[in-house]
Amino acid sequence: MATIIVEVMLKPEILDPQGQAVASALPRLGFTFAKAVRQGKRFEIEVEGTPTADQLAEIEKAAETLLSNPVIETYVVKVEA
């Protein structure tokens, strides 16, 4: 069984108020390392066996049509054994 990871992030030019809120909370806890924070989403999709090229193409399509909104977001697909 393999897990396909789809990571979705807001495009850099899109305002990310959630990331900003996290960035401003960190120093309040004494964590001073962060210059900026962007928050995204991670999907873990379990499939039987090793994904074929066709299945990966399907996942790419799903990532583009449902899991992300290409108007405001980008996505990356990875496979974990």
Added chain:
Amino acid sequence: MRIGVVTFPGSLDDSSALRAIRVAGGTPVPLFHASDDLREVEAVVLPGGFSYGDYLRCGAISRFAPIMSSIIIAAEHGFPVLGICNGFQILCESHLLPGALTRNEGLHFVCTDQPLIIENVSTPWTSGYTKGDRLVIPIKNGEGSFQASAQTLAELESEGRVVLRYADKNPNGSKNNIAGITNTRGNVVGVMPHPEQAIESLTGPSIDGLKFFTSVLQSLVGR
């Protein structure tokens, strides 16, 4: 004149929208997300709420509801569609309107009587207004910040497709103070404010929203 209102799982303002259509003099027709039957309506309203719990992204799952396939085809042929709040988010996710609605700047859920300026009065939903009219209509949303690429914004502005703009104060970080837009053809309109909740002085801050519904009835008669 039959005007439909779609109920999705999690819609909240469907009954207000149905009521606004009746107050405006139309025949309100409830439509259901799981059916692709438009029940011979001549225009449709996608109401506010949190369809499908707003899981994934606002409007992202509703876009694939059976009723939406019928609405998308009809809209491409000039059928009048009004998306209010969550309905606007669904129209953007359906690519019937450009851009996207994202988390409000400052993360606040904003619930207020919002001053607005109406800028495009050539759509079937706004033809009863005069350009430049100042309206006060409630807004109530957590993800109402309109975002689009610089190119899309330039197109919306140069083609006069901004229908409503926030006046006095931008409540949520929307680009160019945009509160509502229309498609190239002008039949599909999305607005974040709730005109269906500004139709009677007893319950609303004004009756400024009623003309959205009387306008569409008049444009259908005149067709």
